[in-house]
Amino acid sequence: MCILCAGDSGVRLLRYQERRSRDPEKISSICSWPTPKNQTELRQWLGLANYLHKCTKDYAVPSLLKKDVARNWRPEHQDAFDAVKKSFASAPVLMMPDTSRPFHVVCDASDFAIGCALMQFDAEGRECVVSYQSRQMKPAEKNYPVHDKELLAMRYALIKFRVYLLDELTFAVYTDHASLRTAMNSPHLAQRMARWLSFFAEYNVVVHYKP
Template identity: 35%
Template sequence: MARPLHNLVKKEASWNWTKKEQTAFEGLKQAITEAPVLAHADPNKAYFLETDASGAALGSVLSQRQEDGRLHPIGFLSESFKGAEVNYNTHDKELLAIIRSLEHWRIYLEATPEPVTVFTDHRNLEYWKESRTFNRRHTRWHLLLSDFNFRIMYRPGKQSGKPDALSRRSDHADIPPENQLS
């Protein structure tokens, strides 16, 4: 969107403001002024939690639907996996992202009248609560999650840009950013 404006300030470029640059400028102004802004939590509204995990970190966004019909963020979470968590398989990392997010925003999400809708890009987690075969870690996590009223819904990774970006910050790992994509 901003490429025409970037091109104007290149070292060898001559300044030539055309309709293309004006359109880019207007588009940026609109994107900045209409972007969902942080909202205060309202206990009378349903909560939405978007989570994602990468190889080194997790990211999540807590949101609520506002009067304009759009989800507005209440808060963001981005943190590195610690110790043995780095070695967890994808399923467990994605589940840990949900657990850490629910615990981080416990003050808002514990014992909500409506279920918290948790969006994840890991389809198998939709059925995790119904599973009857657990290892010890899953049993412990199941107990932790029993304090929360939530439902897990699958959302393809292409639609999960916010938590995905938070889980792939380059300062979470000693991996160069271009090598973190998986």
């Protein structure tokens, strides 16, 4: 069952005392890592970064994954490298999931990446992050209409957090694109979107528009 409704929900990413700790040594290592001089050093750094990516909101680093990047290191590669290190240094610590409390999801899409966060409210009503997930869009996905990109982000979130969400009685997904309300109810659905709606129907999700 998939229900669409409009409403306000200020989504803030806050820390919580009951936390999932990131390894301080790994954080220090990744933040002090020098610019890679070859492909081996780059792979080593990306391997360490991958260990921590669930703690980080924006971990789509496509420009660093391309072949021969280390041989042809350009300013945009350095910018991406520095941005990832900064992101890890400032990432909030995550709370452990509490299956006795409801989950909700925040998802978003840009022109080139999708991301989402699995969240819960604690006993004091504070909104806490359980996990972040993000990835770079594939070349074909970059050509999707805006509402399809937002649906792609939602689908990605439900797949990544399936173990927590599939058995939920009802959970909320928050998106900042009101177009989803009309896109998902349109009688003229593209084949791709029709497949996605069939997938969404497996979940008891209520989609909220959050401006």
